[in-house]
Amino acid sequence: MKLLIKGGRVIDPANGVDSVKDVLVNGGSIELVDDNISSEADEVIDAAGKWVVPGLIDLHVHLREPGYERKETIKTGSMAAAAGGFTTICAMPNTNPVTDNEIVVEYIKLKAEREAAVNVLPIGAITKGQNGEELADIGRMAAVGACALSEDGKSVENAALMKTALKYAGMFALPVFDHCEDKLLAGKGQINAGDRAALLGLKGISCDSEEVIVSRDMILAQSVGAPIHLCHISTAGSVELIRQAKERGVKVTAEATPHHFTLSEEDITEYDANFKMNPPLRSKKDVEAIKQALKDNIIEVIATDHAPHHIDEKNCEFENAANGIIGLETALPLAITELVEGGWLTEYELVEKMSANPARILGRSDIGNLSVGSRADITVIDPDREYCIDKEKMYSKGKNTPFHGRRVKGIAACTIVGGRVAAEYGRLR
Amino acid sequence: MFARKDLLGLRDLSEDEIMTILETAKIMKEKIDNPSLRSDELKKSSIVTMFYENSTRTRMSFMLAGDYLGAMVKDLGVATSSVNKGESLIDTGKTLDQMGINVMIIRHRMTGAADVLARNVNASVINAGDGSNEHPTQALLDLFTIMDYKKHFDGLNVTILGDISHSRVARSNAFGLTKLGANVTLAGPSTLISGSMRSLGVDVTSDIKGAIANADVIMGLRIQFERQKNMPFPGLREYSSLFGINAETLKSAKKDVLIMHPGPVNRGVELATEVVDGKNSVINIQVKNGVAVRMAILKLLTDANR
Ligand SMILES: [Zn+2]
Numbered sequence: 001m002k003l004l005i006k007g008g009r010v011i012d013p014a015n016g017v018d019s020v021k022d023v024l025v026n027g028g029s030i031e032l033v034d035d036n037i038s039s040e041a042d043e044v045i046d047a048a049g050k051w052v053v054p055g056l057i058d059l060h061v062h063l064r065e066p067g068y069e070r071k072e073t074i075k076t077g078s079m080a081a082a083a084g085g086f087t088t089i090c091a092m093p094n095t096n097p098v099t100d101n102e103i104v105v106e107y108i109k110l111k112a113e114r115e116a117a118v119n120v121l122p123i124g125a126i127t128k129g130q131n132g133e134e135l136a137d138i139g140r141m142a143a144v145g146a147c148a149l150s151e152d153g154k155s156v157e158n159a160a161l162m163k164t165a166l167k168y169a170g171m172f173a174l175p176v177f178d179h180c181e182d183k184l185l186a187g188k189g190q191i192n193a194g195d196r197a198a199l200l201g202l203k204g205i206s207c208d209s210e211e212v213i214v215s216r217d218m219i220l221a222q223s224v225g226a227p228i229h230l231c232h233i234s235t236a237g238s239v240e241l242i243r244q245a246k247e248r249g250v251k252v253t254a255e256a257t258p259h260h261f262t263l264s265e266e267d268i269t270e271y272d273a274n275f276k277m278n279p280p281l282r283s284k285k286d287v288e289a290i291k292q293a294l295k296d297n298i299i300e301v302i303a304t305d306h307a308p309h310h311i312d313e314k315n316c317e318f319e320n321a322a323n324g325i326i327g328l329e330t331a332l333p334l335a336i337t338e339l340v341e342g343g344w345l346t347e348y349e350l351v352e353k354m355s356a357n358p359a360r361i362l363g364r365s366d367i368g369n370l371s372v373g374s375r376a377d378i379t380v381i382d383p384d385r386e387y388c389i390d391k392e393k394m395y396s397k398g399k400n401t402p403f404h405g406r407r408v409k410g411i412a413a414c415t416i417v418g419g420r421v422a423a424e425y426g427r428l429r
Numbered sequence: 430m431f432a433r434k435d436l437l438g439l440r441d442l443s444e445d446e447i448m449t450i451l452e453t454a455k456i457m458k459e460k461i462d463n464p465s466l467r468s469d470e471l472k473k474s475s476i477v478t479m480f481y482e483n484s485t486r487t488r489m490s491f492m493l494a495g496d497y498l499g500a501m502v503k504d505l506g507v508a509t510s511s512v513n514k515g516e517s518l519i520d521t522g523k524t525l526d527q528m529g530i531n532v533m534i535i536r537h538r539m540t541g542a543a544d545v546l547a548r549n550v551n552a553s554v555i556n557a558g559d560g561s562n563e564h565p566t567q568a569l570l571d572l573f574t575i576m577d578y579k580k581h582f583d584g585l586n587v588t589i590l591g592d593i594s595h596s597r598v599a600r601s602n603a604f605g606l607t608k609l610g611a612n613v614t615l616a617g618p619s620t621l622i623s624g625s626m627r628s629l630g631v632d633v634t635s636d637i638k639g640a641i642a643n644a645d646v647i648m649g650l651r652i653q654f655e656r657q658k659n660m661p662f663p664g665l666r667e668y669s670s671l672f673g674i675n676a677e678t679l680k681s682a683k684k685d686v687l688i689m690h691p692g693p694v695n696r697g698v699e700l701a702t703e704v705v706d707g708k709n710s711v712i713n714i715q716v717k718n719g720v721a722v723r724m725a726i727l728k729l730l731t732d733a734n735r
Contacts, residue, residue, distance in 0.1 A: 184659070190540070195628040199440070201540045201562025201600055204625070271541035316517060319539040319560065 001042050002026050003419060008047025008380060012054060013352035014359070014369030023052055025376040028419045033370055043421070047380050050413055051347060054355035054368050055087025055118075055377030058328065059177065059255060060152070060231055060303035063089070063120070066107060067096025072308035072397045074108065078116035080306070080328040080396035082422040085412025087118050087377035088367055089306075089328070090177075092152045093125040100125040100136035102144045109145060117428065118417050119377070121147035121362070123177065126165045132157050135165060142172035147362055150177035152231060153278075155213045157183065163220045170226040175361055178217050179231045180238070181279070185209035190319060192280045196265040202318065205280050207235040214238045218245040218252050227251035229361055232305050234260045234279035236289030243298050253361055254293075255301035258327060258334040261290045263402065273314040273321030274402040277307070291344045300357045302350075304331045308398025326398045329426065330389055332381065334403070336410030340383070347383070376419035385411045385425075393426065431729040435547040435554040438563035439604040447572065447605060453725035454573050454718070460497055461720055469499030474731050476532040477525055479505040480557070484536055486692060487557055487567075490716075491534050494723035500532075500731075518542060522550040532730060535559070553730045561595045566726060567691050568601030570719040572609070574711055575646055577718070578687055582609035588640045589615050590674070591650030591699050593622045593633075598650060598691050603631045616640035618672055620661035637672055641682050648689045649674060649699040665698050675701035679709070687711055 003025040010021040010033060022037040023030065032039075058081065064072040074091075081089045091108060093099030099108065105122045112120035124141035126149050128134050138149060149169050155178070156162040169176050186209040191197050193204025214230060218241065221228035233239065233254045245252050259277065264284045268275040275281060293299040307324025314321050335354070339345040345353070359368020366375050391404040415423040423429060431449050439447070460466045476495045480488050488504065495502035510521075518537075525533060532553045535543050540560030547554035558564040572582075579585055587606050589599045593615045603626070606613045613631040615622055622633050634640055641647060652668060654660060662668050679686070688700070688710040696702045705712060 193625065195625055198623065198625040198628050201560065201597065203540070203561060204623075271544045312517070315545075316519065317537070317539040317545050318541040 001419060002040065003043050003045065003376070003416065004037060004039065004041035005045045005047050005052050005378065005380065008050045008052035010052045010370065011348055011351045012370040013348055014054070014356040015371060017370070018348050023370060023378065025378070025416070025419045029376050030370055030372055030374050032372060045380065045414055049384070051351070051381040051383060053351045053379050053381060054370055055379050055415070055417065056085045056332065056354045057088040057358035057368055058086050058304050058306065058331070059090045059229070059301060059358045059361065061089040061091055061306045061328065062094065062308065062324070063091040064308060065095065065111065066104065070310050074111045074120060075115040076395055076397045077306070077308070077328070078112070078118045078120060079428055080326070080394060082117040082415045082417065082428060083395050083412070083426045084329040085332045085379040085381065085415050086328060087379065087415060087417045088121060089118060090121045090123050090147055092150060093123050094130060094153045098125050098129050099123065100128050100130070102137060102140040105141050105144050105146050117422050123148045123150050125149070126151045126156055126176065127161065130154065132161065135161070135168065138165070138168055138174065139172060142174050146174065148175045148177050150179065150231070152177065152179045154183065155179055155181050159216060159220065162217060163224060166221055166226040166228065167224040170224065173363055175227060175229050175363070177229050177231050180210050180213035180217065182209045182212045185212060190276065191268060192265045192282045194265055194283055196268055200268070200270065207237050207282070207286070210235055210279055211237040211241060214241050218242070218250050221252065222250045227253070230254040232257050232260065232279055232303070233290065233293070233299055234282050234286060236286045239289045239293040239298055242293070246298065253301065254299045255303040256290050256294060256299045257303060257305045258331045258338070259325060259402070261287060261294065262334050262338050267402070271318045272402070273316070273318055274325060274400050276318060276321050276323055277325055278323040291339065294339065294353065295344050300353060301361065302331065302335055302353045303358070304328055306396070308396050309400050311399065314400045324400070326394070326396045326401050328396060329394045330401060330403050332412055333389070333408035333410045336383055337408045341409055376416060378416040379412055380414035381410060382413040383410045385409070387411070395428065432733050433730065434734060436565055436726055436730060437543050437547060437554065437556045438565050439568055439601045439608070440563065444608050447569070447608065450569055450722065450725050450729060451573050451576055453729055454721045457724035457728070458718065458721035460724070461717060467497050471495065471498040471500035471727060471731055474500040474531045475529060476500050476502045476534065476727070477505055477530050478502070478534045479507060479521070480536040481507050481542070482536050482538045482558070484558070487536065490719045491557065491723050494720050494727055497720070498724055498727060500727065518546055519549045522546045526550045526552055531734070532727065553734050555726060555730070558597055560597070562597050563601045564597040565601050566719070566723055567598050568605045569726070570715060570722040571602055571648065571689060572605050573718045573722050574689065574715050575687065578711065579645060582606065582611045585611040585645045586643050587611050587613050587646040587648065588644040589613065589648045589650065590637070590640065590672070591617055591621070591652055593617050593626070593650070596650050602648065603629050607631060614640045618662050618668070638681065641674070641678060644682055644686055646687045646689060647674065647682065649694070650691065651693065651695055652699050653695065669698050673699055673701060674704050676703045676707070679704060689715060692716070
């Protein structure tokens with residue numbers, strides 16, 4: 001099966017390419033990228049006026065399976081990914097049972113092989129049961145294909161154990177994705193500690209609850225000489241800490257979510273739990289700092305923190321409501337609208353933060369680029385299509401999004417996974 | 430005019446709406462003192478109290494308010510109801526809706542609970558206190574009491590003292606009083622106040638002396654902390670000596686200062702006994718006014734939703 005993508009603007013940051021070219025796919029891999037390919041093909045995709053980029057990679061997705069299939073499954077979550085332009089997604093380990101041993105990793109891989117619309121890479125927990133007490137079976141999980149380690153949802157409270165984990169993970173070249181939150185400082189907070197919390201009478205989550213752990217874990221990573229990747233950075237203070245750490249040579253990378261660069265606490269409408277997430281929506285000053293950090297490449301990855309929930313878990317008392325929103329089907333249009341249209345990033349930089357950079361953090365050279373011989377994971381983006389986000393049309397089981405009805409620009413016109421067209425314009429093929 | 434389905438807080442009430450409630454409460458107050466004036470104007474109304482957090486005095490106040498107007502008032506008995514079997518608040522509300530309840534009065538430990546209930550039921554919802562958000566009927570009875578004694582709000586200095594950061598009473602009063610033109614000062618130890626409350630248009634300070642000196646009204650809030658990790662102050666003994674109001678500290682206040690408290694009072698902690706029982710105290714009057722204000726709210730909401 002040969003696929004020819006004609007006349008698109010090929011943006012391939014890993015190879016320093018940004019020009020109009022054709023891309024020829026043969027079977028599951030890229031055969032040729034050149035100015036004018038006249039080879040025969042089974043299917044020709046007209047990409048004139050569109051961007052042809054490496055398949056998007058999301059380092060931060062909650063697929064909920066096994067254990068919480070009423071929220072999402074590997075099947076539905078991966079369909080949402082394909083519809084949103086992602087070809088590889090990393091699945092967070094806060095499943096039930098927790099993904100803390102090779103059996104669960106194997107289960108996720110098996111289910112994904114059978115049912116998933118895109119590549120699914122399981123992330124293993126740092127500690128057994130995410131209890132923060134003893135290390136999970138890190139080496140055994142690495143051996144069966146865990147792509148990273150994370151305690152997402154919380155931090156490893158015990159600094160000594162976190163330090164051990166960073167050191168141990170380094171032996172298997174497993175990146176550590178760090179959710180930074182001091183539980184005691186965050187307390188019973190519900191939204192950012194600020195004017196909006198004062199107005200709504202909700203308890204606040206202070207910025208220091210994030211920054212204390214950002215600071216601690218960068219120091220630990222430096223101390224053991226290991227890399228560390230910081231999840232969903234939300235405050236101006238964290239950005240400054242990361243900037244300083246990079247200057248002194250810490251191997252730190254960081255991600256920001258579309259909601260943290262699109263919305264601020266001021267957007268929170270009364271007790272609507274679709275605005276409840278962890279870390280919370282911060283002040284406008286923090287949002288500006290996140291966008292500036294993306295521009296300055298202090299934050300080099302855009303990740304969704306796709307967190308689907310059942311409607312009953314959101315349509316309830318705000319304090320009882322679950323944290324998080326879905327993101328796979330809204331990330332690309334929000335990033336184009338807010339960051340490219342907004343003048344913060346070039347098209348090239350945006351593509352880099354959604355493909356080449358996450359691939360580099362995963363240590364993968366076969367994805368996140370359009371090199372000859374790489375996996376034929378390709379996303380064709382129509383940057384001009386304008387429309388309103390409609391949660392009812394989404395593939396995710398979760399409909400928990402604050403973006404329903406929002407006007408955006410840009411869409412994945414075609415998502416190609418392993419040489420096959422998986423989705424077009426938000427619809428699965 | 431009063432044309433709302435629910436009473437959830439003072440944040441969204443207009444000055445006119447607040448005054449309508451206070452004026453109506455004036456009429457209602459006579460019915461408490463004079464049983465022959467009690468009526469059955471709410472005879473066709475069914476009211477349920479849903480207290481997910483215990484407060485005998487607020488619940489009694491609401492139940493009596495309903496009784497004095499001839500309504501049918503029931504208590505959900507949260508401790509014994511299916512709520513304890515894990516029924517959601519929304520489901521409980523919808524069930525009560527089907528049973529023909531006209532007014533639901535809810536007290537809940539979570540901020541926004543009354544709001545969630547109101548959005549999901551046809552009945553009128555009255556917020557009897559939600560988390561650290563609002564306690565509108567308490568604030569309205571406080572406003573009613575202040576109006577009774579001071580006749581106006583404009584330029585009045587009201588100091589609210591105590592555990593401000595978790596107080597729905599302080600918040601509702603702050604919303605109401607600032608709308609009516611009073612100057613509000615929230616005072617307490619630095620760990621019990623929050624600077625971000627300035628965005629509500631109030632002063633926030635730890636200077637207790639200064640907060641007392643010019644006050645026309647001093648409202649004490651209940652201090653109650655179980656011994657716990659992260660105590661926000663060293664103990665009740667230190668609190669009362671530094672932040673409590675006693676006869677001595679009151680000397681620097683205006684002669685006609687009103688001493689108020691939502692009750693129940695911790696005698697000797699936030700207010701000394703001589704202050705609770707002193708000539709400036711209107712704490713007992715507040716209790717009666719509470720019934721009057723709740724009668725007014727039941728009447729106005731019922732009339733608006735007939
Ligand atoms: Zn997280």
